[in-house]
Every structure is written in structure tokens, then in C-alpha cells.
Amino acid sequence: MNSKSVIMKNSLMSCGLAALLLATACDKDDNKPTLENEEELITTVRVHLEPLDSGSNVILSFIDPDGDGPVSPTIQNGVLQDSTDYNVAVEFLNATKNPPEDITEEVRNEGTDHQLFYVFGQGLNMDFEYQDTDSQGKPIGLKALFHTYEAGSGDFRLILRHQPNKSATGVSEGTLDNAGGDTDVEVTFALAVQ
Amino acid sequence: MSDSFSLFLFRLVLICAPVHIFSQNCTLSISGRVLDEHDQQPLALTEVYIRELNRGAVADSSGAYSIGRLCPGIYTVIASHIGCEPVVQKIDLRQDEDHFNFYPEHHTELLSEANIVQAKKRTTAYAEVKLSPEQIESARGNALDDLIENVSGVNTLKNGNAILKPVIHGLYGNRIVTLNQGVRQEDQQWGLEHGLNVDPFTAEQVSVIKGASAVRYGSGAVGGVLKLEAAELPYNSKKFSGKAYLIGNTNGRGGLAALHLEQGLNTKWAYRIQLTGQLMGDRKAPDYMLTNTGNREWNGAVTIGYTHNNWETQAYYSTFNTELGILRSAHIGNITDFEQAIERGEPFYQEAFDYRIQNPRQRLTHQLGKLKTTYEPNAHKKIELIYGIQHNQRLEYDIRRDSKDQRPANDLDLFTQTLELSYQWNPTPQHLSEWGLAGLLQVNSNNAGTGIRPLLPNYNRYEGGAFITHRYILSSWLWEAGLRYDRQYTLVQKFNLQNQLVRPEFSFNSLAASLGATYSFNTNWQLSSSLGYAYRPPHVNELMSEGLHHGAATIETGDSTLQPERSLNWSNTLSINYPGQWNLEITAYVNPFLNFIYLNPQQEVRSTIRGTFPVYLYSQDNAILSGVDLSGGLSVSPKLDYTLTGSYMRGFNNSDGDDLILMPAPQLAHSLSYHFKDLKTFKNNFLSISQKLVARQQHFPEEADLVPPPEGYNLIGISIGSELVSTHTKSSWAFTFSIENLFNTSYRDYLNRFRYYADQTGTNIQLKLKYEF
Numbered sequence: 001m002n003s004k005s006v007i008m009k010n011s012l013m014s015c016g017l018a019a020l021l022l023a024t025a026c027d028k029d030d031n032k033p034t035l036e037n038e039e040e041l042i043t044t045v046r047v048h049l050e051p052l053d054s055g056s057n058v059i060l061s062f063i064d065p066d067g068d069g070p071v072s073p074t075i076q077n078g079v080l081q082d083s084t085d086y087n088v089a090v091e092f093l094n095a096t097k098n099p100p101e102d103i104t105e106e107v108r109n110e111g112t113d114h115q116l117f118y119v120f121g122q123g124l125n126m127d128f129e130y131q132d133t134d135s136q137g138k139p140i141g142l143k144a145l146f147h148t149y150e151a152g153s154g155d156f157r158l159i160l161r162h163q164p165n166k167s168a169t170g171v172s173e174g175t176l177d178n179a180g181g182d183t184d185v186e187v188t189f190a191l192a193v194q
Numbered sequence: 195m196s197d198s199f200s201l202f203l204f205r206l207v208l209i210c211a212p213v214h215i216f217s218q219n220c221t222l223s224i225s226g227r228v229l230d231e232h233d234q235q236p237l238a239l240t241e242v243y244i245r246e247l248n249r250g251a252v253a254d255s256s257g258a259y260s261i262g263r264l265c266p267g268i269y270t271v272i273a274s275h276i277g278c279e280p281v282v283q284k285i286d287l288r289q290d291e292d293h294f295n296f297y298p299e300h301h302t303e304l305l306s307e308a309n310i311v312q313a314k315k316r317t318t319a320y321a322e323v324k325l326s327p328e329q330i331e332s333a334r335g336n337a338l339d340d341l342i343e344n345v346s347g348v349n350t351l352k353n354g355n356a357i358l359k360p361v362i363h364g365l366y367g368n369r370i371v372t373l374n375q376g377v378r379q380e381d382q383q384w385g386l387e388h389g390l391n392v393d394p395f396t397a398e399q400v401s402v403i404k405g406a407s408a409v410r411y412g413s414g415a416v417g418g419v420l421k422l423e424a425a426e427l428p429y430n431s432k433k434f435s436g437k438a439y440l441i442g443n444t445n446g447r448g449g450l451a452a453l454h455l456e457q458g459l460n461t462k463w464a465y466r467i468q469l470t471g472q473l474m475g476d477r478k479a480p481d482y483m484l485t486n487t488g489n490r491e492w493n494g495a496v497t498i499g500y501t502h503n504n505w506e507t508q509a510y511y512s513t514f515n516t517e518l519g520i521l522r523s524a525h526i527g528n529i530t531d532f533e534q535a536i537e538r539g540e541p542f543y544q545e546a547f548d549y550r551i552q553n554p555r556q557r558l559t560h561q562l563g564k565l566k567t568t569y570e571p572n573a574h575k576k577i578e579l580i581y582g583i584q585h586n587q588r589l590e591y592d593i594r595r596d597s598k599d600q601r602p603a604n605d606l607d608l609f610t611q612t613l614e615l616s617y618q619w620n621p622t623p624q625h626l627s628e629w630g631l632a633g634l635l636q637v638n639s640n641n642a643g644t645g646i647r648p649l650l651p652n653y654n655r656y657e658g659g660a661f662i663t664h665r666y667i668l669s670s671w672l673w674e675a676g677l678r679y680d681r682q683y684t685l686v687q688k689f690n691l692q693n694q695l696v697r698p699e700f701s702f703n704s705l706a707a708s709l710g711a712t713y714s715f716n717t718n719w720q721l722s723s724s725l726g727y728a729y730r731p732p733h734v735n736e737l738m739s740e741g742l743h744h745g746a747a748t749i750e751t752g753d754s755t756l757q758p759e760r761s762l763n764w765s766n767t768l769s770i771n772y773p774g775q776w777n778l779e780i781t782a783y784v785n786p787f788l789n790f791i792y793l794n795p796q797q798e799v800r801s802t803i804r805g806t807f808p809v810y811l812y813s814q815d816n817a818i819l820s821g822v823d824l825s826g827g828l829s830v831s832p833k834l835d836y837t838l839t840g841s842y843m844r845g846f847n848n849s850d851g852d853d854l855i856l857m858p859a860p861q862l863a864h865s866l867s868y869h870f871k872d873l874k875t876f877k878n879n880f881l882s883i884s885q886k887l888v889a890r891q892q893h894f895p896e897e898a899d900l901v902p903p904p905e906g907y908n909l910i911g912i913s914i915g916s917e918l919v920s921t922h923t924k925s926s927w928a929f930t931f932s933i934e935n936l937f938n939t940s941y942r943d944y945l946n947r948f949r950y951y952a953d954q955t956g957t958n959i960q961l962k963l964k965y966e967f
Contacts, residue, residue, distance in 0.1 A: 030637070030654075031637055031638075031639055031652045031653070031654055031687060032652070032687055032695070033639075033640055033642075033648070033651065033652045033687055033688055033689060033695070034640075034642035035689050035693060036642065036643075036644060036645060036646060036647055036648070037645055038645065038646065038647055039645035039646075040594065040595060040645060040646055042803050042804075043803070044803075045803060062803060064801075064802055064803050066691055067647070067802065067803075068741055068742045068749055068800070068802055068804075068807070069691045069740075070691075070800070071691075072801065073801055073802065073803070103595075106595065106596060107595075110595070110596060110597065110598075113597050159530075161527075162527065162593065162595060163593070163597070165542075180542040180543070181527075181542075182525055182526050182527035182531050182593060183526075183527030183528045183530060183531050183804060183805055184527060184595055184804065185803055185804060185805075186527070186528055186530060186803075186804060186805030186806075187803060187805075
């Protein structure tokens with residue numbers, strides 16, 4: 001009998017507490033999320049190619065506004081002239097912001113932590129030289145010189161590495177193999193040399 | 195001499211031997227001796243009585259006592275001797291028990307000494323394994339894996355050394371319930387890189403219930419339950435007692451210090467204070483440094499209890515704080531980086547030893563407050579109310595494009611309140627019923643300002659449930675049944691990819707049921723069988739996650755149409771025990787699932803500006819897991835004993851016949867311990883050698899696993915210990931010297947996510963010092 005009244009008392013107490021708990025957390029607006037400014041996002045990569053002598057400028061672009069999301073990127077490929085030298089400038093943007101945020105500047109300022117690599121796939125008779133340096137005299141690669149030779153076509157890969165080992169063998173000459181670090185950007189374009 | 199020999203033998207057997215009892219009707223007796231814990235002298239005139247029956251006996255001059263005319267059942271037997279702390283032991287009486295000994299003043303849990311609470315005795319039909327105080331004590335100072343992997347069929351899923359989560363019969367994360375101090379632990383268990391945020395030092399009683407039979411602990415316990423509990427508060431001990439530990443490790447060049455103090459005050463009040471601090475630097479694999487694998491941790495817990503006239507109220511607070519580095523080389527940008535890391539075969543970043551913790555790292559805090567009130571009007575009824583409040587904060591710092599940016603990439607707060615009311619009723623020693631109501635309220639919030647779209651959305655979760663369990667002992671049979679119903683409602687709030695606020699809602703009902711029986715053939719042989727049915731609603735991460743995991747360069751996508759998964763678990767245990775000779779326990783189980791939720795690799799490879807990534811979608815299919823666990827002990831001689839644990843299991847996806855990912859590989863661990871003769875002041879001297887053999891996981895889903903499982907491995911460890919006991923001051927110093935991975939073997943473990951990037955740690959020499967008073 002005694003225990004029964006205690007159960008009643010206890011269950012009453014629990015109801016009271018439960019009601020209290022529910023009341024405090026029933027307000028749905030309490031837990032409304034805040035929209036994040038996506039600052040890590042790069043939506044746009046543009047490669048400006050300007051021939052040193054005569055010929056027309058070429059712009060390659062890779063645009064993916066939804067980041068890791070499921071919408072496929074829009075890719076603008078290009079055609080280059082054979083036996084030509086091109087001045088190359090690479091541009092990174094976050095176009096989800098208004099006005100679009102220029103990430104190129106950030107990469108340049110953090111130059112010792114970044115390096116771009118250009119990889120010409122089979123069928124492309126091309127090579128390149130870096131045209132810029134970081135504060136320690138090692139290349140960043142936002143500016144480069146491309147040389148085209150005889151005609152051909154293939155995949156051209158542009159890679160932005162974060163915290164690579166720029167002192168490793170071949171890395172300052174643009175060889176990716178020993179670079180390490182982690183990839184911030186890796187885009188592939190179809191390129192033809194005519 | 196022969197007396198102490200047989201006593202030693204008896205205690206040795208108790209370490210590893212379940213004692214099983216054959217029953218008769220109300221003609222049973224309990225007898226044994228009451229001996230001083232330290233010098234084994236008989237304690238004459240000790241009063242030994244059974245609380246449920248309120249009758250007992252007084253020990254004679256040799257410390258012997260006997261209580262007769264008892265029916266089979268579960269009793270609480272109390273031995274109280276003048277000037278000593280009363281010793282309380284539960285007994286599941288099924289046949290005459292003539293070695294039910296008491297050792298009052300046992301404030302020390304001596305390292306290699308037998309366990310007076312008969313640890314492995316089976317008082318349940320479910321596959322529950324309790325760790326002995328020796329196992330708990332010898333794992334002190336190491337991570338949780340060292341503790342729980344003592345149980346066959348239990349593994350840990352790891353990310354390096356400091357992030358680990360328990361795996362029971364191949365199931366982990368949301369499928370395992372961890373009961374920390376009687377409250378269901380609610381930390382972030384949705385990702386593989388999220389460890390369990392508990393301090394193993396606060397646990398003095400550890401047990402594992404394998405399989406779905408433990409319905410009492412709530413929906414979601416489809417894989418099993420890990421229970422970490424404190425000991426009873428020492429209300430009746432006026433003595434200020436405590437334990438202090440100092441532990442040093444060569445690998446990681448760091449260690450741990452811990453303090454545990456407790457005292458009873460005028461039999462009504464008691465308190466306990468626990469403090470732990472840990473500092474470890476970079477660990478080392480045999481061939482290279484594991485850069486950025488240090489961790490630091492500080493934890494504290496306070497318990498205050500008050501008892502008066504059948505009432506007991508306890509207030510508990512604990513705080514767990516850790517900062518841990520994640521192997522620098524395990525952060526990768528995309529699938530090309532991943533492939534290069536695999537090809538490289540060793541970590542890219544190998545720097546000199548450092549205590550510094552850099553990005554990627556995690557900072558975690560878990561706080562638990564608990565208020566518990568128990569009312570026990572008599573030996574037949576007990577009412578308990580437990581209110582728990584938990585706050586888990588998770589800060590994950592990633593490698594950012596801008597190295598100077600020190601903002602976290604993930605900043606989550608999980609706030610949980612739980613309330614449980616239960617009523618225990620045992621009208622006769624043969625029946626034990628428990629009824630209860632439980633409620634949960636949970637709020638998960640992302641703190642703004644990370645500059646990164648959150649992986650897991652904000653949500654509010656409400657849960658309410660009711661349960662009933664009953665245990666019945668009928669001669670040689672023990673029957674156990676349980677039923678639980680839960681209702682759950684979750685409101686998710688997130689921004690979709692078009693940046694519109696969406697508020698999906700999810701409601702689930704879940705039902706769990708279990709039935710089990712244990713049959714004792716005789717004193718030595720016992721068979722248990724249990725059937726559990728459980729139901730687990732999909733977690734928010736399985737429904738809603740969306741994003742990139744940098745640890746494996748994969749994109750994980752939730753599916754909001756997932757249905758709850760249902761599991762049926764049939765578990766059978768055969769226990770054979772020949773006291774003083776050998777014992778063996780074999781558990782065989784089969785665990786079919788309907789709508790088993792798993793990460794399914796998609797044909798799609800997602801192309802982004804960061805490169806390409808494989809896409810995994812949370813999917814469901816029917817699955818079946820089954821396996822065998824084995825554990826045993828052999829007393830080669832009174833001084834030499836041998837123990838063995840092993841497990842083998844398989845997991846299949848029924849729909850495509852493929853193997854399930856991350857299933858533990860077949861393994862075997864065994865050890866041989868030699869107990870030297872006690873010297874004048876040096877007692878409990880021992881030397882033990884252990885070996886762990888893990889086979890290569892031959893069965894894995896080839897398309898889901900990015901890299902085939904690593905080779906098997908063989909590790910040897912040794913441990914030497916002694917204890918300096920002062921009977922005068924009633925204090926002791928214990929020393930343990932041990933070497934893990936004795937031969938500095940290079941190996942990788944399939945259940946460690948860092949296996950892609952680096953070997954496991956090499957040799958570690960550990961020195962452990964413990965002072966107890």
C-alpha cells in the first residue's frame with residue numbers, strides 16, 4: 001500500500017518533469033539553422049591562354065556552382081595553335097557570392113602553401129614553364145608559359161595542391177609525382193592542338 | 195598450507211569460471227568462510243544474513259558459517275563484522291553453495307587476486323559478459339579497446355589510436371547502446387570518425403550484452419549494449435579511501451595520471467571524486483613517425499549520495515574533454531590523392547616527434563549530469579527514477595585552403611535529456627519483474643561560422659517508451675522475457691542545395707521483444723538460448739547527410755525514404771565449468787536483418803572542381819550476420835593459468851549475396867600467467883605472456899572497399915607485476931611493467947580507417963604505478 005502511493009507520487013513527478021522538458025523544447029524556431037557562407041568553395045576555374053605572337057586568345061573554364069552537390073559541371077574546352085607559345089593565367093572564383101570572390105588572390109598570398117601543376121595527357125605535344133614565384137622563390141604556377149609543338153589532342157589536367165613539398169625532386173619543375181599535399185582543385189579539359 | 199593452497203585454487207577458478215548450480219526445492223544451503231581480505235585470518239562472530247529473508251547465521255571461530263532451508267532464487271547475502279565494512283554479495287542460488295566466502299575490508303581490488311563477486315556467473319539467459327575487476331584493472335590507463343576486447347566477439351572500430359567505437363558481433367555506432375552510469379550515452383555516433391566520449395576510468399563495472407535481447411535499454415540496441423557503471427557508494431565506510439595511478443608510455447612519450455577518492459559519512463552520506471589527465475605526443479610505427487597523432491585529455495567526475503530509511507538519492511556529474519590529432523597524412527583532397535597515398539604505402543608527412551596537435555584535429559567535450567532516486571520499501575520492491583542531462587560538443591578542425599584560418603569545419607552541439615522511471619518487483623526469490631517508462635529529448639545544432647555547409651543538419655528528437663521484463667527461476671530452468679515499445683519523432687531543419695529552409699519530419703514506432711532460457715544440466719554444464727527482436731529507426735545521418743568525407747575521399751548521401759531496420763537475433767551459449775580445472779564458453783549466433791541500412795557504392799563518380807569522388811548512398815537490403823565466440827580458461831597448475839578468447843563471423847547482404855563491409859576478421863587471443871610465491875611484503879607477483887592473432891579478412895565487398903583488407907598479424911605482449919602490501923597502514927603499492935607489440939611488428943588492422951595511410955603503432959613499454967589506501 002505504502003509502495004503504491006510512492007509509485008503514484010513518483011509517476012506524477014516524472015510526468016511533471018516530462019512536461020517541463022517538453023515545454024522547454026517545443027519551440028521549433030529555437031533550432032533554426034543559419035545559412036553558412038561557403039568560404040571553402042571554388043565554383044569557377046578559368047585558364048586564360050594568350051599567344052605571344054599572333055593568333056586568338058583561348059579561355060578554358062570549369063564551372064560547378066553546387067560544389068560537392070549532384071549537378072554536373074559546365075566545361076568549356078579549347079583549341080590551340082601548333083608551334084606556339086602561350087602566356088597562361090589561371091583564375092579561381094567563388095561565384096556563389098555577390099560580387100564573386102576572387103580566390104586567385106588568396107592562393108597567391110598563401111603562395112608557399114600552394115602550387116599548380118599542369119599535366120598534358122597522351123596525344124598532346126605540349127610542355128610548360130612556371131612564370132611566378134612565392135616568397136621563397138619556389139613556383140606557385142598561377143602564371144605559366146605553355147609551348148605547343150605538332151598537332152594532336154588529349155586531356156589536359158590542372159591541379160592545385162595544398163601544402164605540397166616544393167623541395168622534393170622535380171616538384172619545382174612541375175612534376176607532380178613527389179609533390180604530396182592534398183588537392184584543392186583538379187579539373188580536366190579536352191584540348192586540341194591544330 | 196594446503197588450506198591456503200585450496201583457497202588459492204578456488205579463487206583462481208573464480209577468475210575465469212562461471213559457477214553453475216543445480217536446483218532442488220527449499221532444502222538448499224549456503225555456506226562458506228569469512229576471512230580477512232589481507233591476511234586470510236578467519237573473522238569469527240561475523241554476522242551473515244540474507245536480506246530478502248531477514249535471517250542468517252554467525253561465523254564460528256574458523257570463520258565458517260552455514261544458512262540452510264533455502265529455496266532456489268536470487269538472494270542478497272550480507273556479511274558484517276565489527277569494525278569492518280559490510281560485504282554484500284548477490285547469489286543466484288540453484289543448488290547447495292558451500293564455498294560462498296566473504297572477504298571483508300576488501301577496499302583493495304588487488305591486481306591478480308580472484309574476484310569475490312563471482313564475475314562470470316550466469317544470472318541471465320542473455321549473452322551477457324561481465325568483465326572481472328582484474329581485467330578492468332589491467333586495462334587501466336589504456337584506451338577503451340584494451341578493456342572491451344577482453345570479451346570475445348567484441349572489437350573496436352578505430353581512426354588511429356584515440357578515436358574508437360565498440361563493435362559487437364560486427365555491429366557498431368547507432369546499433370550499439372552505451373549505458374554510461376545508467377544513462378544512455380548520447381554523443382555523436384553517426385560517423386566512422388566519431389569515437390565514444392567516455393573516460394574508461396569512471397567505470398568500475400563493465401559488461402557487454404551481445405545481440406538484440408537487451409530490450410530494456412531502448413530502441414536501437416539491435417547490436418547489443420555496453421554497460422559502464424560505477425561501484426556502489428561506500429555509505430558504511432567512514433574511512434577515507436582512494437586510488438592513485440601514474441602511467442607512462444614510451445610510444446607517444448606520454449602518460450596518464452588518475453585519482454579516485456571516496457568516503458562514507460555517518461552512514462547516510464557518501465561521496466566519490468575521480469580525476470584523470472592524459473598527455474600523449476605523436477605515436478610511432480615501427481618504420482616512421484605517425485605525425486599529428488598526439489592527444490590530451492582531462493576528465494572529472496563527482497558523485498554525492500544520501501541514503502536514509504529505504505531511500506537513496508545520488509547526484510552525479512562528469513566532464514570529458516579531449517583534443518586529439520588526426521594523422522596528417524590521412525587528410526586527402528580527392529580520389530587521385532587517395533590513390534597516390536595507397537601507392538606511396540607510407541605517410542607523406544613524417545616529421546620529428548612532437549607533442550603539438552595541429553589540424554586535422556578534434557576537440558570534444560561531453561558532460562553528463564545525473565540525478566537518481568531509489569526507494570526500496572522492502573526487499574521485494576524497488577522504485578528508481580533517473581534523470582540524465584548530457585551535452586556533447588564536437589569541434590572538428592580540418593585542413594583549410596587558408597592555413598591561417600583556425601575556424602572549425604564542423605561545430606556541433608548535441609543536447610540530450612533523458613528520464614526513466616522503473617519499478618522492480620520480486621515477490622518471491624524466483625520472480626523478478628521490472629516495468630518502466632522512458633523519455634528522451636534531444637536537440638542537435640550546428641553552430642554558425644564554419645564557412646562550410648554542415649554534413650549533418652539541425653534536428654530535434656523526441657522519444658517515449660515503455661518496457662516490461664520478467665525473470666523466472668524454475669528448478670534447473672531460468673526464463674527471461676522482455677517487451678519494449680518506443681515512439682520517436684524527429685524534426686529536421688536544414689538548407690537545401692537551393693538554400694531554401696526545409697523542415698522534413700520523421701515519425702517511427704518501434705517494438706522490441708525478447709525471450710530467453712537457461713538450462714543447467716548439472717553443476718558443470720549449462721545451456722542458454724535467447725531470441726531477440728529489435729527495431730531501429732534510421733538515424734538523421736542516414737536520412738539526411740550530404741557531403742564529403744575527407745578521411746576516405748567519398749561523398750556520402752542520405753536517403754529520406756529509408757525504413758526502420760528490423761533484426762532478429764538468435765544466440766546460444768554453452769558454458770562448461772570444472773572448477774579448478776578448466777572452463778569453456780561458446781556462443782553461436784545468427785542475426786538476420788530486414789532493411790539493413792548500409793553505405794552502398796553508386797555507379798556514379800561525382801565530378802567536382804576538387805576532382806572526382808566515388809558516391810555512397812545510404813541504402814537498405816536484407817542482410818544476415820552470424821558467428822561464433824569462444825572463451826575459456828585452463829588451470830595448468832595452481833600457479834599457472836591459461837586463458838583464450840576467439841571469434842569468427844561473417845556478414846552477407848542477402849540481395850546481392852555480397853559480403854558486408856568492415857566485418858571483424860577471424861581472431862584469437864590467448865595468454866599464459868604464472869603467479870610467483872608471495873614474498874614477505876611483495877604479493878601477487880605475476881608474469882604473463884599474451885599473443886593476439888588476427889587473420890586477414892578474406893571476405894569483403896570488392897566494389898565498396900576502396901582497398902583490399904590488409905594482411906593478418908601476430909602480436910606478442912608481456913607483463914610483469916608485483917604488489918607491496920602494508921597490512922599496518924592498510925595500503926598497497928602495485929607496479930606493472932608491460933611491453934606491447936614486443937617484436938615491433940609492422941601491421942595494419944582492417945577495422946582501423948588509418949590502414950590506408952600508415953602502419954599501426956610499434957613497440958610500447960608501459961610502466962604503471964598504483965597506490966591504494
